[in-house]
Amino acid sequence: MFELKERDGLARICELTTKHGKVTTPVLLPVINPNFLTITPGEMKSKLGVQMIITNSYIIRTTGELRRKAEESGLHELLGFDGPIMTDSGTFQDHVYGDVDVGHKEIVQFQSSIGSDIGTILDVFSEPDFTREQTEEAVRETLRRGAESVDLKGEMLLAGPVQGGVFPDLRESCAKDISALDFDVHPIGGVVPLLESYRFKDLAEVIIASKKGLNPARPVHLFGAGHPMVFPMAVLLGCDMFDSASYAKYAREERVMYSTGTKSLRDLHDLACHCPACSKTSVSELKQMPKEQRTKSIAEHNLHVLLREIKGIKNAIHEGSIWELCEMRARAHPSLLEVLRVLKKHKDFLERFEPASRRGAFFYCGPESYDRPVVARYQQRFFSRYRKPDTRVLVGFEEAQKPYSRTYEKEIRAIISKVDASFLVSSFFGPVPLELDELYPIAQSVIPSDLDEEVKRRMVEVMERHAHTHGYPLALMWEGMETLEFLDDMISSRQANRDHDLLRCRAVLDMQFGRGAGDILEGRKVDIVKSRRTGKIRNVIVDGVHVLSMRASDGRFSPRIEGGRLLKGVLQYPKMRVKVEDEPAEFAAKGNNVFAKFVIDCDPEIRPGDDVLVVNTRDELAAVGRALMNCDEMRSFKRGVAVRVKDVSD
Numbered sequence: 001m002f003e004l005k006e007r008d009g010l011a012r013i014c015e016l017t018t019k020h021g022k023v024t025t026p027v028l029l030p031v032i033n034p035n036f037l038t039i040t041p042g043e044m045k046s047k048l049g050v051q052m053i054i055t056n057s058y059i060i061r062t063t064g065e066l067r068r069k070a071e072e073s074g075l076h077e078l079l080g081f082d083g084p085i086m087t088d089s090g091t092f093q094d095h096v097y098g099d100v101d102v103g104h105k106e107i108v109q110f111q112s113s114i115g116s117d118i119g120t121i122l123d124v125f126s127e128p129d130f131t132r133e134q135t136e137e138a139v140r141e142t143l144r145r146g147a148e149s150v151d152l153k154g155e156m157l158l159a160g161p162v163q164g165g166v167f168p169d170l171r172e173s174c175a176k177d178i179s180a181l182d183f184d185v186h187p188i189g190g191v192v193p194l195l196e197s198y199r200f201k202d203l204a205e206v207i208i209a210s211k212k213g214l215n216p217a218r219p220v221h222l223f224g225a226g227h228p229m230v231f232p233m234a235v236l237l238g239c240d241m242f243d244s245a246s247y248a249k250y251a252r253e254e255r256v257m258y259s260t261g262t263k264s265l266r267d268l269h270d271l272a273c274h275c276p277a278c279s280k281t282s283v284s285e286l287k288q289m290p291k292e293q294r295t296k297s298i299a300e301h302n303l304h305v306l307l308r309e310i311k312g313i314k315n316a317i318h319e320g321s322i323w324e325l326c327e328m329r330a331r332a333h334p335s336l337l338e339v340l341r342v343l344k345k346h347k348d349f350l351e352r353f354e355p356a357s358r359r360g361a362f363f364y365c366g367p368e369s370y371d372r373p374v375v376a377r378y379q380q381r382f383f384s385r386y387r388k389p390d391t392r393v394l395v396g397f398e399e400a401q402k403p404y405s406r407t408y409e410k411e412i413r414a415i416i417s418k419v420d421a422s423f424l425v426s427s428f429f430g431p432v433p434l435e436l437d438e439l440y441p442i443a444q445s446v447i448p449s450d451l452d453e454e455v456k457r458r459m460v461e462v463m464e465r466h467a468h469t470h471g472y473p474l475a476l477m478w479e480g481m482e483t484l485e486f487l488d489d490m491i492s493s494r495q496a497n498r499d500h501d502l503l504r505c506r507a508v509l510d511m512q513f514g515r516g517a518g519d520i521l522e523g524r525k526v527d528i529v530k531s532r533r534t535g536k537i538r539n540v541i542v543d544g545v546h547v548l549s550m551r552a553s554d555g556r557f558s559p560r561i562e563g564g565r566l567l568k569g570v571l572q573y574p575k576m577r578v579k580v581e582d583e584p585a586e587f588a589a590k591g592n593n594v595f596a597k598f599v600i601d602c603d604p605e606i607r608p609g610d611d612v613l614v615v616n617t618r619d620e621l622a623a624v625g626r627a628l629m630n631c632d633e634m635r636s637f638k639r640g641v642a643v644r645v646k647d648v649s650d
């Protein structure tokens with residue numbers, strides 16, 4: 001019922017199936033107060049394209065007329081909405097007014113009886129200012145009620161919220177325990193006070209701790225997060241669903257939402273928006289309207305802004321620019337900027353979900369970009385996987401236009417006519433041997449030439465680490481013709497005919513699949529086919545067999561089945577493996593994709609987008625393909641493709 005379609009890190013586009021149809025996440029559910037329809041649910045669907053709404057079953061149940069109608073003709077009829085409807089339980093009313101008098105079983109049964117698509121248990125709201133003991137009690141009671149509620153859901157999907165206040169360990173353990181129950185959606189609850197006071201840093205910690213404990217195959221709803229400012233970071237951290245009452249609440253207070261913040265109508269010179277509501281009116285006309293009409297117009301605008309932000313986020317996921325979007329939005333408010341510091345702290349966790357490469361280029365948005373997981377991943381792999389060629393001299397170049405080997409072509413030719421040297425660029429990402437200059441994200445990045453001081457300092461630290469470990473007897477920076485003369489005087493021996501294409505293949509194999517993978521080319525007859533147009537490596541032929549193709553988009557190898565066989569020979573189980581049941585393995589061997597539900601085991605180092613080996617229970621190769629999920633996800637998802645099969649034996 002929840003299927004992964006596209007992703008960028010923890011951010012994902014999924015399809016959620018309900019009794020009233022499918023919705024694509026990330027999705028915004030406008031909150032409908034059944035007593036107070038600022039915009040009717042029917043209008044929301046027809047005019048604004050709203051896919052799904054949320055309302056409160058507790059309010060319906062305690063309002064005579066509404067309850068009668070809901071019990072008689074159902075929730076969808078009551079609200080005049082034929083799409084999926086989620087209901088909440090009264091927890092929030094209990095948090096605000098403290099007088100909720102309904103049993104936790106009764107309210108779940110009630111939601112099911114009126115035909116809710118997704119019901120919510122009566123969890124206990126854990127306030128951010130609760131003591132640890134109070135928070136533990138809220139978690140304990142939420143879990144107790146959760147366990148007693150799951151059997152009552154019937155046809156309805158059921159949401160089991162994560163509580164735990166601002167204690168990350170309680171959030172994580174609550175998430176683990178609530179995931180162990182048969183829930184369909186996991187809201188993160190108790191966060192409204194954090195949102196209201198712009199405590200976004202604490203909110204990010206809460207989301208991350210919750211995600212660490214949750215089953216990755218279930219949708220995550222961020223309860224009460226109705227402001228567009230927080231959407232990008234919440235999606236980046238793995239939230240799939242949002243609800244907003246604020247579009248109407250803000251409208252009543254004449255507050256106008258924008259993706260970067262909120263403005264008071266009285267401070268606005270222009271509406272600066274072209275949504276249908278705003279294109280019909282102006283600031284001065286709005287101010288003169290009767291209150292009710294003005295509220296409706298602003299509410300409609302606010303809803304447009306929220307929905308548009310979600311659409312923009314989907315585009316960012318599709319093109320692989322969710323980090324860029326977050327970093328740009330972080331400039332809108334200092335409290336959002338602080339979130340980037342939190343992301344830095346949890347880089348290792350986030351890295352597990354980071355794709356092997358992206359559609360779009362890496363865009364530098366500020367010094368915080370240096371803390372994206374891909375930068376750390378490049379450095380970590382460089383220091384642990386890359387093997388230097390067996391030359392004695394290393395010549396370093398300054399950062400320059402990419403690909404570096406093209407930019408420094410003349411210099412390289414001049415140097416290798418005199419000495420047998422290797423080359424390296426001191427880049428934003430760290431040391432980049434020229435063999436790796438086309439590998440993602442090196443070539444696929446846009447970095448300003450004049451970097452922030454903080455970044456320069458950190459780059460120097462990494463280069464110093466390299467200086468201490470590179471193992472070349474002689475290493476020097478290129479400083480023009482002087483360097484050439486110096487080398488000429490110093491070194492008499494020279495060794496021509498080093499095959500730079502072969503070095504590139506070996507280095508990319510090691511970086512992509514692990515140190516030693518490059519050995520598959522050792523002692524064999526290797527022919528390299530290059531593109532006549534771009535001069536880039538296209539295919540690698542080993543002993544007459546086409547084994548690898550290099551993707552122009554990310555400079556990584558896509559192995560053919562014979563390449564997979566060679567790699568399997570040098571990589572010990574479970575490296576690069578996705579192990580599936582024997583029958584699905586046979587199915588994969590015929591060229592069919594591998595579904596997550598058949599995966600038994602896999603290499604924990606596999607990342608989305610990695611090229612992998614599909615093997616059966618006896619570690620026999622069935623196919624090669626590209627993973628769409630990491631290991632945890634493959635083990636958890638019950639639906640959807642885990643590996644897109646690319647090649648099999650004839």
Ligand code: GUN
Nearest residue numbers: 091092125189190223224
């Ligand atoms: N709405 C806003 N926060 C919460 C919460 O923590 N639990 C429930 N059930 N609803 C909410």
Ligand code: ZN
Nearest residue numbers: 273275278301
């Ligand atoms: Zn507008």
